[in-house]
Amino acid sequence: MLEKMEGIVIKTQDYGESHKIVTLFSDKLGKIAAIARGAKKPKSRMAAVTQPFIIGEFFIYVNSGLSTIQQGDVIDANRQIREDILKTAYASYVAELTDKLTDSQTPDPQLYKQLNETLNWMAEKEDAAIPIMMYELKIFIRGGFSPVLDKCVHCGNKAGPFVFSIAEGGFLCPQCKHFDREAISLSDKLTQLLWMFAEVELERIGTISVKEENRKLLRQIIDAYYDAYGGYYLKSKRFLRQLDKLL
Numbered sequence: 001m002l003e004k005m006e007g008i009v010i011k012t013q014d015y016g017e018s019h020k021i022v023t024l025f026s027d028k029l030g031k032i033a034a035i036a037r038g039a040k041k042p043k044s045r046m047a048a049v050t051q052p053f054i055i056g057e058f059f060i061y062v063n064s065g066l067s068t069i070q071q072g073d074v075i076d077a078n079r080q081i082r083e084d085i086l087k088t089a090y091a092s093y094v095a096e097l098t099d100k101l102t103d104s105q106t107p108d109p110q111l112y113k114q115l116n117e118t119l120n121w122m123a124e125k126e127d128a129a130i131p132i133m134m135y136e137l138k139i140f141i142r143g144g145f146s147p148v149l150d151k152c153v154h155c156g157n158k159a160g161p162f163v164f165s166i167a168e169g170g171f172l173c174p175q176c177k178h179f180d181r182e183a184i185s186l187s188d189k190l191t192q193l194l195w196m197f198a199e200v201e202l203e204r205i206g207t208i209s210v211k212e213e214n215r216k217l218l219r220q221i222i223d224a225y226y227d228a229y230g231g232y233y234l235k236s237k238r239f240l241r242q243l244d245k246l247l
Contacts (some may be wrong), residue, residue, distance in 0.1 A: 001105070002061055010099050018038050025099075028107060030108050031104050046069065047071065058072045089243055096235065117131075118204040147194075149194050153169055153176075163182060163184060163186060165177075
């Protein structure tokens with residue numbers, strides 16, 4: 001069946017001498033892998049529309065196995081990302097995360113919108129730390145291992161102050177924090193930020209001012225949480241950590 005859809009290129013791999021297998025995250029069908037014939041040829045129209053992080057409009061013959069891209073047109077090339085090594089590293093991370101934590105041909109227009117918004121933010125602005133954390137927490141929900149951020153994970157108490165427990169999988173209230181002596185203490189502002197990152201769409205966010213030490217703490221929490229529950233090794237994550245050490 002020939003389907004028209006908007007999609008973001010999240011992964012490519014060579015297939016034979018002149019073709020590529022392209023993984024798109026689309027607005028209509030979610031993640032879909034399709035062969036792009038002739039995409040490795042420099043003068044091919046497919047070459048332009050199958051570059052990483054391209055947002056395009058695609059006509060795809062959809063099959064239960066490998067589908068085929070019949071035609072594609074670029075909507076946004078995201079050149080600002082692909083021409084900047086740090087932005088490329090961040091975009092590669094969210095793309096790999098999307099590939100690992102979503103099922104094939106499972107529509108998720110809301111997540112597609114958030115991925116699109118995150119890439120737009122990266123392309124237009126210098127600091128992508130907050131949008132990336134927001135996207136991570138949203139896709140953890142799709143992956144089935146999101147932390148509990150609106151109440152105590154043990155008793156359901158909604159009154160803080162809370163601590164964050166990696167071992168218990170979310171917030172612990174004052175009466176339950178003894179369940180994890182290594183839980184991380186958080187200010188009321190940081191507990192609210194974590195909840196907001198997971199629940200609020202990026203396009204509703206203007207400018208968020210977060211102190212550098214608080215940003216680092218949130219980054220450490222999300223990294224440690226993924227390491228405990230994510231289940232997938234991410235090459236892009238390893239590269240980002242190496243890159244952070246150099247900057």
